[in-house]
Amino acid sequence: MNKTKNAFVTITGRPNVGKSSLLNALIGEKIAAVSAKPQTTRTKITGVLTRGEIQYVFIDTPGMHKAKNKLSEHMVKTISDSVSESEIVLMIVDATKSISEAEKILAGGFSRREHVILVLNKIDLFDDKSKLISQLSDYSKLYDFDEVIPISVLENDGLDLVMKAIDNFAAEGPHYFPDDTITDQPEKVIMAEMIRESALNNLSEEIPHGIAVTIDRLGERDDRNGEAILDIEATVFCEKESHKGIIIGKGGSMLRKIGADARARLEDFFRIKVNLQCWIKVKEGWRNKEALIKNFGLD
């Protein structure tokens, strides 16, 4: 039998740089929620890809930020735990932005035990490529990275170079997941994340961060034409009565929009017809209540 290898890769960086987008692009499935709002990812999300002898286990983490409530404290702890347990780290930065405090903190936490690959994402946003060169030189002063790779997830540019760099650091060892696995997230967690992602993408500013989603009931049946259909009942929790009104929208229009987007996303991923029912509930200040954070699986 051929020798197998594995590569445990933690994806880290500040919020909104494209970590979850990169995870989805590398494994070829949209398992992680992506949005234009910072702090989209709340817990670590594992994506698995097996290609020939190598099994890659990617761990997407929340963006590094200053903790403002108990939920963010858990998020920040997830980042440091994941980085310290990993052999390979992809540090993602927004190539168009200068080095931030969060990036200095992250770089200060590397121990030289792990291999760190710096990925400068969003190079599609440069009209003047000479700016990229000065960025490369600035970032190389931040840490002695094993590799520095400019990419654009959006334009699928440079992702092969990222994979090649990881291959160099893959270690001989077993495949810990069956070769057809793409994630270790339970189905219900993926479903809840897809609904939360739709809410994030449809609602403006303040409200989305105070949202949590639970899946309360799942059932498969055949519809009248004998086609399989998945019934999903979910609850969207928010922090204030006034937020509830906004999420529901005029005559229920916003909730219908969020539900329709989520349903399309769910049908695409699970490849089955979906009937989605969402309820809205208020849980005042849940992001500061340990019991509720735990209840939502975010601890």
Ligand SMILES: Nc1nc2c(ncn2[C@@H]2O[C@H](COP(=O)(O)OP(=O)(O)OP(=O)(O)O)[C@@H](O)[C@H]2O)c(=O)[nH]1
């Ligand atoms: N222009 C451009 N935008 C990108 C690229 N990659 C990701 N984005 C966008 O950047 C935004 C943030 O992407 P995410 O993948 O959610 O970022 P993240 O780092 O996981 O963010 P958090 O989970 O909040 O830490 C989204 O609007 C993406 O569509 C890229 O290569 N170019």
Ligand SMILES: [Mg+2]
């Ligand atoms: Mg993310």
